[in-house]
Structure formats: structure tokens, C-alpha cells
Amino acid sequence: MKDIHQYKLYYFIGIGGIGMSALARYFKEKNKTVIGYDKTKTELTLQLEKEGIECHYEENVEQLLKKIQYFSKQDTLVIYTPAIPKEHSEFQYFQSHHFDIKKRSEVLGEIVNQYHCIAIAGTHGKTTTTALITHIFHEAQQNIISFVGGIMSNYQTNFIHQINHPQQPIFSITEADEYDKSFLTLYPETAVITGIDADHLDIYQTHQNLIDTYIAFSNNIKNNGSLIVNKSVDNFFSKTKNITTFAVNLNGQIFATNIHFQNNKMLFDLHINNQTFHQIELGIPGQHNVLNALAAVAVARQYQLPFETIFAALQSFKGVKRRFxxxxxxxxxxxxxxxxxxxxxxxxxxxxxxxxxxxxxxxxxxxxxxxxxxxxxxxxxxxxxxxxxxxxxxxxxxxxxxxxxxxxxxxxxxxxxxxxxxxxxxxxxxxxxxxxxxxxxxxxxxxxxxxxxxxxxxxxxxxxxx
CATH class of the missing domain: 3.90.190.20 (Mur ligase, C-terminal domain)
Incomplete structure (x- = not known):
């Protein structure tokens, strides 16, 4: 199969999904033709339409053929989400006619793995943590390409591509989804794991199987790369060489104490590398979000972003839609x-x-x-x-x-x-x-x-x- 960027038409089955829509925006920005199906018209699909991405909501192969008639099979890449049933008529058509078909996770991996990839996984908190890291790197004027599993309130989008310094490295920041083992397509330079509670047991059957898959994800980290992990689950990654732990009210390598809410502000003391910073302000409430912020700070310091910029970004962060x-x-x-x-x-x-x-x-x-x-x-x-x-x-x-x-x-x-x-x-x-x-x-x-x-x-x- 040819390079992911060599097609002319990118057809999405399930374009209204949060991960699918970010990819659709990526290819649209590359001046590709992007068309997609979803069963439901939503605020997000309507926004995609405003951005020039054609969306339709009827599962109808005849209509489909009219939409793609000006593109050859060789020039078309079909991207689907595992949430789409295999009996879906459009999927069946593309499969039976031998189109190039890829899962969302494969396409995401091909894009982000070519850069300095920062991948954020975890059964809870990964969307907010990905958004926080994106916001910090954005405010630090870094070159970023970011795929977030939610609409960031600061930017009103789930996809950001910012190149400020063409000669400097590009960081790809992406949410790493454990559903259907999707994150195993990622080979990050830096990986974050926010936690591993039992979930998706329809896929994994047991909690141990889920843990084993997270260990496999950590094994994908590039040589000389690093793992930033919640202190509560670091024992699962004892064989990982370069590991940083974060915690709330526990002694990780980066941890928070004195967490309190005062005058409508979320405040905490940050302890990192034998330094303490008092009264750090986070723009969103919740102790669980302080934990997410610690992971984001750990990533930012991994790349030596200045504390002043990091703290200003934490304060100005407005969160993610549908998260608190x-x-x-x-x-x-x-x-x-x-x-x-x-x-x-x-x-x-x-x-x-x-x-x-x-x-x-x-x-x-x-x-x-x-x-x-x-x-x-x-x-x-x-x-x-x-x-x-x-x-x-x-x-x-x-x-x-x-x-x-x-x-x-x-x-x-x-x-x-x-x-x-x-x-x-x-x-x-x-x-x-x-x-x-x-x-x-x-x-x-x-x-x-x-x-x-x-x-x-x-x-x-x-x-x-x-």
C-alpha cells in the first residue's frame, strides 16, 4: 500500500467520531478531498461541513458511488473506525471492490510516528492530559501537530497544526486509545500512562489482559525514549529504563501537595526534581485534573520548556468540552x-x-x-x-x-x-x-x-x- 499522503480522496466511514474528525481535518488541511459518512448529524459534523468537508448521513451505496465517481480506486483511501459494524453496506462495497482500507489507528500511527511523538494513554484522564500538553507546547511556540480526543475549549477544535520554526523539530501529540488495542500502532518518543483501571472488558476479557497490552504499548517506546506514568501503576513497568512517576500526595518524582480550591481557583504546590513551586493555579477544577496537570508538566520539562511558560499555560487552560x-x-x-x-x-x-x-x-x-x-x-x-x-x-x-x-x-x-x-x-x-x-x-x-x-x-x- 502506498504512502498515506499519496491519495487524492480520503473517505471516512464514521467521520463524526472524535478521532476520525481530527484525521479528516488533517487531510483537509493537506488540500485533499475529504468525504465522510456518519449515521447522525451532530454539532461536530456540521462544523466539519462548514470547514469544507462533505458529510452525509444515509447508508446508501448508490449515493456513495455518485460522491466518489470522479476518483479512481487507486486514488482513494477508505478510513474506518472499529465502531462501524462490518456489515455496513458502504464498508462491504469498498471491501468487495478491493479499495485500500485502513483503520483509524493505522492512519494515525503513520502520521504521528514520523515526528517526535508524544502519546498519552490511560483509562482515565488521557483526553484532558493530551489537551493540556497541546496547550503548553502551543503557548511555548513549539512546532506541533496534535490529535485530541475532545474539543479543546481554548481552540474549539480537536486538531492543531502549528509550525513556528520550520528548521526546528516537530512534536506530534496524540491521544493513545486502548480500545481495540488501537495504541499499538504508535511508536512514541515519550509515552504517558495516566492509569490502568479495568475497562473495555468486551475486548480484553480480564484486567490482566488490559495491563499486558499497556506493557506492550510501553515496549513500543523508541530507544532512549521515556515513559511518564502514574505512581499507582508504575510497578507494572519495572523493566522500562527511563521512567518518571507522577502522583498526588505521594512521593513520585513529580508530585502535588496542598491541593485546595480558593476564590474559585484550583491551587496546588508542585514538587519536581527537588524543587518546590507554591500556589500553582490550574484553570479547571478537580483533584483528578491536578493529576493530569502533573503528567503534562512532566512531559513539558522532558523537553526543557520553561517553568514560567508551563505555569502560565496551566492557568489559562480552559479544559475540554464535556469534561467538567x-x-x-x-x-x-x-x-x-x-x-x-x-x-x-x-x-x-x-x-x-x-x-x-x-x-x-x-x-x-x-x-x-x-x-x-x-x-x-x-x-x-x-x-x-x-x-x-x-x-x-x-x-x-x-x-x-x-x-x-x-x-x-x-x-x-x-x-x-x-x-x-x-x-x-x-x-x-x-x-x-x-x-x-x-x-x-x-x-x-x-x-x-x-x-x-x-x-x-x-x-x-x-x-x-x-
Whole structure:
């Protein structure tokens, strides 16, 4: 198969995915023709269309042939995501007609591996950490090409290509996704691992298999490269030569203490290489985000970026959409949206909210993501949701790529939650329920389509306050 940049048409099956859309933007910037299919029109696909990328939403081979008729098979590269079922008619067409077809992860690897690659992996925190590293390197005027698994609030995009000094090195900064072992296509100079909690057991079956795959990822690090890893999992990487650990309230090589929230600011003391810096300000809340910031600082110092620039970037960082994202923040009502979809992520999110608003009623609305994940972590979800919120509202499970599993429902989860104030609601009733009842801090939680409910919720709550 020829070089990844030698095609004229790049056709994406599943272009609305966060990783796929970043690649689509990359090839569009290279002045290639980019066309894509997705089953759902979203804010992101509409933005891609505004940028000159043609998107369509009907699975129809006849229509497809009209769209690609001016390009030969040899000039066309088809890029797909594993979330697309193999029986998809467009995928079937391309496969049966012997087009060049590549998975998203293969294409990403071919792009980023040619530069000084910084790859950020981990079952939690990798998107925010990738965005933080991107922001620091951007503010330090470094040459970067960055692929982030979320829309960065500072830049309103998931892809950045900045060349300030053509004669100097280019850093490729990329999120490294463990789903479907995608990150094994990456060969980084510097790798970050933020944590390895059990997840994606539909792929890995056991936690140990997941850990083994992370070890395989660390073995992909280039000679003389380095691994920056959360202190809580560094024991899995004892054979790695050049390793830096980071931690909160533990003695890693880089660690944070005195973490507190004061005057609406997230502050901490940073300890690195026997130096201490007091009252470092982070632009987003949450102790879990201090951990992400430590990883980002470790990477920046690996490349000797100045502390002054690093700290200014931490302070000006605005976060990532759907990660602790405020939609309403006033004295009457607070509405925060978060992508958390694993018990440990939800726990970290709820603990942070509880710390910020210890005296307010917290209403958590959770849409479980995937039948398999709900089955695998049913007790853990129930335990976390029993502990922290003052009111729990469950929505039906968002299936994504999965078929239903017998007896695995939101009602089953609700029954296991030990709480006096809990309920299951249809999505269609949620906004009216919130409007007609008393709430102080409302949290929407999940990786499905719960965020699509926010505009209606927001409108009703703001009208109610006025």
C-alpha cells in the first residue's frame, strides 16, 4: 500500500467520531478531498461541513458511488473506525471492490510516528492530559501537530497544526486509545500512562489482559525514549529504563501537595526534581485534573520548556468540552456536564463537585454507556452512585455499537443503588422534571448522547431563574 499522503480522496466511514474528525481535518488541511459518512448529524459534523468537508448521513451505496465517481480506486483511501459494524453496506462495497482500507489507528500511527511523538494513554484522564500538553507546547511556540480526543475549549477544535520554526523539530501529540488495542500502532518518543483501571472488558476479557497490552504499548517506546506514568501503576513497568512517576500526595518524582480550591481557583504546590513551586493555579477544577496537570508538566520539562511558560499555560487552560463543562453557573443553579462513563471517573467527578459545593444539593443524572460496561461494573456503579449525590436520576443505557444483553438495564442498576432519592426517567421527560422540582447543582454524566439534552434543560432552568 502506498504512502498515506499519496491519495487524492480520503473517505471516512464514521467521520463524526472524535478521532476520525481530527484525521479528516488533517487531510483537509493537506488540500485533499475529504468525504465522510456518519449515521447522525451532530454539532461536530456540521462544523466539519462548514470547514469544507462533505458529510452525509444515509447508508446508501448508490449515493456513495455518485460522491466518489470522479476518483479512481487507486486514488482513494477508505478510513474506518472499529465502531462501524462490518456489515455496513458502504464498508462491504469498498471491501468487495478491493479499495485500500485502513483503520483509524493505522492512519494515525503513520502520521504521528514520523515526528517526535508524544502519546498519552490511560483509562482515565488521557483526553484532558493530551489537551493540556497541546496547550503548553502551543503557548511555548513549539512546532506541533496534535490529535485530541475532545474539543479543546481554548481552540474549539480537536486538531492543531502549528509550525513556528520550520528548521526546528516537530512534536506530534496524540491521544493513545486502548480500545481495540488501537495504541499499538504508535511508536512514541515519550509515552504517558495516566492509569490502568479495568475497562473495555468486551475486548480484553480480564484486567490482566488490559495491563499486558499497556506493557506492550510501553515496549513500543523508541530507544532512549521515556515513559511518564502514574505512581499507582508504575510497578507494572519495572523493566522500562527511563521512567518518571507522577502522583498526588505521594512521593513520585513529580508530585502535588496542598491541593485546595480558593476564590474559585484550583491551587496546588508542585514538587519536581527537588524543587518546590507554591500556589500553582490550574484553570479547571478537580483533584483528578491536578493529576493530569502533573503528567503534562512532566512531559513539558522532558523537553526543557520553561517553568514560567508551563505555569502560565496551566492557568489559562480552559479544559475540554464535556469534561467538567459548566453550562450554567450562578447563585441559583449550577449545571455541569461530564463525559465520565467508568465508576472511577464518576467517583472522581462527584468527589470534586462535592468539594466545590459541600452545602448544596447535588442531583446526578447518569446515562450508562454500553450494555457490556454496565454488566461488568454494575456493583461499582451502584456503589459510587449510592455514596455521593443527594438525588440520582438514571436514563436508559446508551447502546452505541452493542445489542442488548438480557437482564442488563438501567432498572437493574437502579435496584442495586442504595439510596432513598432515586428514579429512572425517559429522556423525553427529563427537562420538564428538572424544571418542576428543586435543584441546586445538576450534573449530566455519561459518554452517550446525554449532552444533546442540555440545550432544553438549560433553556428551562434559565427561564425558571428569571
Amino acid at each position: 463543562e459548566y453550562h450554567i453557573k450562578n447563585k441559583n443553579i449550577i449545571l455541569i456536564d461530564d463525559y465520565a462513563h467508568h465508576p472511577e471517573e464518576i467517583k472522581a467527578f462527584l468527589q470534586s463537585v462535592k468539594t466545590l459545593y459541600p452545602n448544596k444539593k447535588i442531583t446526578a443524572i447518569f446515562q450508562p454507556h454500553l450494555y457490556s460496561r454496565t454488566r461488568d461494573f454494575m456493583d461499582e456503579f451502584a456503589n459510587v452512585l449510592s455514596q455521593y449525590p443527594d438525588e440520582i436520576i438514571l436514563l436508559d443505557i446508551y447502546p452505541a455499537r452493542e445489542k442488548p444483553i438480557e437482564n442488563i438495564t438501567s432498572q437493574t442498576l437502579l435496584n442495586k443503588i442504595n439510596h432513598t432519592n432515586k428514579k429512572l426517567l425517559p429522556k423525553s421527560e427529563l427537562a420538564n422534571y428538572l424544571n418542576n422540582t428543586h435543584h441546586e447543582v445538576i450534573l449530566t454524566i455519561g459518554a452517550g448522547d446525554i449532552d444533546l439534552l442540555i440545550p432544553e434543560i438549560k433553556q428551562k432552568l434559565i427561564s425558571k431563574c428569571n
